[in-house]
Each structure stands twice: as C-alpha cells, then as structure tokens.
Amino acid sequence: MNSSTSATIGLMPKESAADQGSGSNHPPPPPLSRYESQKRRDWNTFGQYLKNQRPPVSLPQCNCNHVLEFLRYLDQFGKTKVHLHGCVFFGQPAPPAPCTCPLRQAWGSLDALIGRLRAAYEEHGGSPETNPFGNGSIRVYLREVKDCQAKARGIPYKKKKKRKINHPIKTHQDELIKNPKQPAV
Numbered sequence: 001m002n003s004s005t006s007a008t009i010g011l012m013p014k015e016s017a018a019d020q021g022s023g024s025n026h027p028p029p030p031p032l033s034r035y036e037s038q039k040r041r042d043w044n045t046f047g048q049y050l051k052n053q054r055p056p057v058s059l060p061q062c063n064c065n066h067v068l069e070f071l072r073y074l075d076q077f078g079k080t081k082v083h084l085h086g087c088v089f090f091g092q093p094a095p096p097a098p099c100t101c102p103l104r105q106a107w108g109s110l111d112a113l114i115g116r117l118r119a120a121y122e123e124h125g126g127s128p129e130t131n132p133f134g135n136g137s138i139r140v141y142l143r144e145v146k147d148c149q150a151k152a153r154g155i156p157y158k159k160k161k162k163r164k165i166n167h168p169i170k171t172h173q174d175e176l177i178k179n180p181k182q183p184a185v
Contacts, residue, residue, distance in 0.1 A: 035116070042113055043120040046070060059126075064135035067117075071110055071141065078105035083152040091154040107146040114138060 032040065049070050050057040057066055082104045089095035118133035128134065 039116040039120050042116050043124070046117055049073065059124075062132055064132045064137045067114075067132050067135070067138055068141055071105070071114075071138075074110070074113075075102075075104045078103045078109075080104050080106040080149070082149055090152055093154045101152075104149075107142065107149050110145060111142055114142065 047059070050059065050062060050066065053066075080103060081099075081101055083090040083092075083095070083099065083101045087099050087101050089097075089099055089101075114133050118131055121131050121133055122128055132138075
C-alpha cells in the first residue's frame with residue numbers, strides 16, 4: 001500500500017520514506033471492533049459539527065452546551081416516532097394508524113452515543129474532570145428524553161433488578177445452621 005492510499009483511507013499511518021525503502025514488513029494493525037469504528041465515526045461527526053458552527057468551535061472551547069445543541073441537532077435524523085401530548089396516540093405502545101408526530105433519536109441511541117463520545121474525548125487527551133460529555137446537564141437531558149419517550153409510547157422504563165445468585169456452598173451452610181444434627185458432606 002502506498003502512502004497516498006493509506007492517507008486517503010485514514011486507517012493506517014503514513015509510511016515514512018525510510019520504511020518504504022528498507023523493505024521492512026510491518027504487519028497491518030488488527031481491524032477495529034464495531035464499537036471502536038463507531039466511536040471513531042461519532043468523534044469525527046462531532047468534530048465536523050463543531051467546525052461547522054459560526055464561528056467554528058475548537059475542542060478546548062467545547063462545553064456541555066455544545067453537546068446539548070449537537071444532540072438536539074441529531075433529532076432531525078431520528079427514526080423513532082415520539083407522540084406529542086395532543087396526539088390521539090399519545091401513550092399507546094402500538095398505534096393503529098400513522099400520525100404527524102415527529103421522528104426523533106431514540107433515548108438508547110443518544111445514551112450510547114454519549115458513552116462513546118465521552119470515552120473518545122479522554123482518548124484524545126481530554127481530562128475526565130473537564131469532559132463535556134460527562135457533565136451533569138447531559139445526564140439530566142438524557143433522563144428527560146427517556147421519560148418523555150416512555151410516556152409518549154406508554155412504555156415505562158424499569159431498572160433491571162439484580163438477580164440473587166444462589167451459591168450451593170452458602171445454601172449448605174445455611175442448612176447446617178438451621179439443622180445442625182445433619183452430617184457434614
């Protein structure tokens with residue numbers, strides 16, 4: 001692969017002239033996981049969004065307000081129908097007919113996006129203390145989106161309860177405590 005191709009693709013660093021002439025063969029890096037690919041794509045999209053602002057915003061200037069604006073901007077590309085309060089289908093999980101309510105980004109998609117961008121920010125040298133994706137206002141916004149979408153669809157989001165793991169050793173010990181005359185196994 002020549003250096004112009006690798007620069008165009010953007011997956012591998014450019015080879016230096018010394019590497020090309022020496023004939024050394026470096027194995028290609030392993031392909032990125034689906035998560036890493038998505039994180040890179042999300043990071044590039046957010047960076048492009050900041051550049052397109054008037055005036056452009058540099059990453060060190062970015063704050064939680066820019067992140068909130070980005071999330072609202074993404075709503076126009078959503079595919080999840082969110083019924084408005086005045087809609088006859090508000091609160092119905094499976095409406096029987098179409099309506100004119102807007103399509104929005106699903107809460108779960110936004111939550112996953114923020115998680116990836118939060119990680120990418122720190123991987124690109126940002127401090128966890130100044131990470132705009134970890135700001136409390138982002139968590140509040142996501143919670144409001146989740147609640148709003150749950151009410152609009154009539155589907156409450158419930159926290160999953162942790163299952164109690166039944167340990168056989170502990171159960172046997174409990175039985176010995178309750179009935180100490182049983183022989184130990």
